Amino acid sequence: MTTLVAGIDSSTQSCKVVIREAETGALVRQGSAKHPEGTEVSPQAWWDALLLAIEQAGGLHDVAAAAIGGQQHGLVALDADGEVIRDALLWNDTRSADAAEALIAEYSAGTGPEAVNSGAAAWTQMTGSVPVASLTVTKLRWLADSEPQNAQRVAAVALPHDWLTWKLSGAAALQDLTTDRSEVSGTGYYDTAQGQYRYDLLARALRISEDQARSIILPRVLGPAEQAGTGDAARGWGHLVLGPGAGDNAAAALGLGMSTGDVAISIGTSGVVSAVSPKPIQDPAGVINGFADATGEFLPLAVTLNGSRVLDGAARMLGVDHTGLADLALAAEPGAHGLSLIPYLEGERTPNLPHATGSFIGLSLASMNPQDVARAAVEGLLCGLADGLQAMTTLGVPVNSIQLIGGAARSAAVQQIAPAIFEREIQVPEPGEYVADGAARQAAWVLSGSDTAPQWTTSAVQTFTAEPARHVREAYAARRHLFAERS
Numbered sequence: 001m002t003t004l005v006a007g008i009d010s011s012t013q014s015c016k017v018v019i020r021e022a023e024t025g026a027l028v029r030q031g032s033a034k035h036p037e038g039t040e041v042s043p044q045a046w047w048d049a050l051l052l053a054i055e056q057a058g059g060l061h062d063v064a065a066a067a068i069g070g071q072q073h074g075l076v077a078l079d080a081d082g083e084v085i086r087d088a089l090l091w092n093d094t095r096s097a098d099a100a101e102a103l104i105a106e107y108s109a110g111t112g113p114e115a116v117n118s119g120a121a122a123w124t125q126m127t128g129s130v131p132v133a134s135l136t137v138t139k140l141r142w143l144a145d146s147e148p149q150n151a152q153r154v155a156a157v158a159l160p161h162d163w164l165t166w167k168l169s170g171a172a173a174l175q176d177l178t179t180d181r182s183e184v185s186g187t188g189y190y191d192t193a194q195g196q197y198r199y200d201l202l203a204r205a206l207r208i209s210e211d212q213a214r215s216i217i218l219p220r221v222l223g224p225a226e227q228a229g230t231g232d233a234a235r236g237w238g239h240l241v242l243g244p245g246a247g248d249n250a251a252a253a254l255g256l257g258m259s260t261g262d263v264a265i266s267i268g269t270s271g272v273v274s275a276v277s278p279k280p281i282q283d284p285a286g287v288i289n290g291f292a293d294a295t296g297e298f299l300p301l302a303v304t305l306n307g308s309r310v311l312d313g314a315a316r317m318l319g320v321d322h323t324g325l326a327d328l329a330l331a332a333e334p335g336a337h338g339l340s341l342i343p344y345l346e347g348e349r350t351p352n353l354p355h356a357t358g359s360f361i362g363l364s365l366a367s368m369n370p371q372d373v374a375r376a377a378v379e380g381l382l383c384g385l386a387d388g389l390q391a392m393t394t395l396g397v398p399v400n401s402i403q404l405i406g407g408a409a410r411s412a413a414v415q416q417i418a419p420a421i422f423e424r425e426i427q428v429p430e431p432g433e434y435v436a437d438g439a440a441r442q443a444a445w446v447l448s449g450s451d452t453a454p455q456w457t458t459s460a461v462q463t464f465t466a467e468p469a470r471h472v473r474e475a476y477a478a479r480r481h482l483f484a485e486r487s
């Protein structure tokens with residue numbers, strides 16, 4: 001009898017479920033369901049999508065274990081009855097940008113630019129990351145200042161995958177909430193290097209005393225293969241062993257079998273450059289977030305707000321589908337006749353420009369054509385990620401291999417232009433759901449009781465190389481500060 005495990009990716013745009021063989025990782029079934037648009041979403045919509053995706057994947061009746069990977073940082077505020085107080089502000093909601101600046105200032109010393117730097121350095125020391133609007137701690141400050149009546153009702157704070165694991169278990173007690181290192185390392189109130197919550201920072205965010213903060217329930221942080229509980233017996237899932245789950249990029253690293261020296265560049269809603277490190281990585285400049293991974297090590301990563309939707313928007317603007325956009329981009333010359341797209345379409349997280357908008361720079365009669373516009377969109381998307389990759393190497397994080405994943409990694413233009421912009425060979429594994437795969441591998445790990453995750457066969461990869469297009473990155477670097485603030 002083959003043992004099956006389920007891996008779930010509750011990401012920004014959709015929920016994906018894969019059912020795989022626990023021993024080999026072979027894919028048996030899968031399903032998916034869309035999430036609502038927007039940067040604040042009712043967690044109920046995630047739960048409804050998860051139930052639909054489970055149904056589409058053939059159910060969990062014959063599955064022994066499950067684990068959930070998910071979009072990080074979303075603020076799931078629960079009242080004393082375990083009810084969701086308000087829709088969750090997601091990682092890509094920028095309304096807490098001013099709160100982030102205030103929190104940095106409150107830990108700074110001196111005046112002027114040095115003060116901001118000292119505040120950023122203090123937060124990096126305390127948590128591993130510099131607060132930006134994406135981090136949950138800034139959303140809590142926003143809640144305290146903008147919706148004090150809601151803030152006063154907060155009895156527990158969970159992140160998307162924590163809350164879904166709790167729902168999957170059928171738990172009702174807030175004390176049963178669980179999470180993992182990778183998820184909490186993105187909250188801004190967890191000391192990633194020391195592995196402990198910082199209730200003083202939670203108190204600071206909510207403008208309450210530390211004693212009051214300690215009365216707020218935070219999910220118990222589980223080890224990489226520690227059981228989070230069992231499935232909801234009322235739904236016939238009492239047989240289901242639940243894993244701790246993980247933040248989406250940590251789950252993807254587990255799904256890809258990444259180790260030190262491996263880098264994943266994921267182009268989903270977010271653009272993410274992530275690497276594995278045996279030691280904590282801290283970047284006071286705030287380009288790299290010092291997160292934890294799902295195996296007990298660390299996962300430094302750079303994240304942009306503008307990932308695949310840069311290409312979604314460009315395709316919509318040109319009236320083509322993704323294949324058409326790729327064809328247009330590949331028909332143009334590198335550099336798009338001097339046209340650059342600075343892709344801060346939703347504001348931007350890295351660089352931290354929450355109020356910025358995107359801009360085409362260098363328009364000329366020569367570049368005002370669909371091919372060059374498509375090329376500039378792909379090159380602009382990739383240049384932003386190349387900046388994150390460069391920051392990784394500047395911090396001394398080893399980069400020996402690069403794997404390209406996420407929805408936009410399916411683009412032939414992204415695959416062929418990326419090696420020119422990164423000036424490195426890139427590998428593209430078979431299109432798949434690597435976050436969900438990592439969660440499934442974690443579920444199999446929990447079941448095995450072993451010290452290490454099961455060795456699953458990894459996907460075959462296609463390798464892409466190209467002549468370096470340094471002039472494209474140089475043009476982008478000279479223009480990345482040219483944008484208009486959102487009105």
Ligand SMILES: Nc1ncnc2c1ncn2[C@@H]1O[C@H](COP(=O)(O)OP(=O)(O)O)[C@@H](O)[C@H]1O
Nearest residue numbers: 011012013014268269308322406407408410411
């Ligand atoms: N062939 C393609 N070329 C470019 N973008 C694509 C392609 N296929 C899917 N996408 C885009 O990928 C995104 C979905 O990718 P995914 O990694 O699932 O996102 P997320 O994990 O953030 O929900 C969507 O924006 C979709 O339009």
Ligand SMILES: O=C(CO)[C@@H](O)[C@H](O)COP(=O)(O)O
Nearest residue numbers: 011012071072091268269270
């Ligand atoms: O913000 C982060 C990590 O810091 C992102 O990983 C988000 O969690 C959303 O990821 P996708 O929906 O693009 O996978």
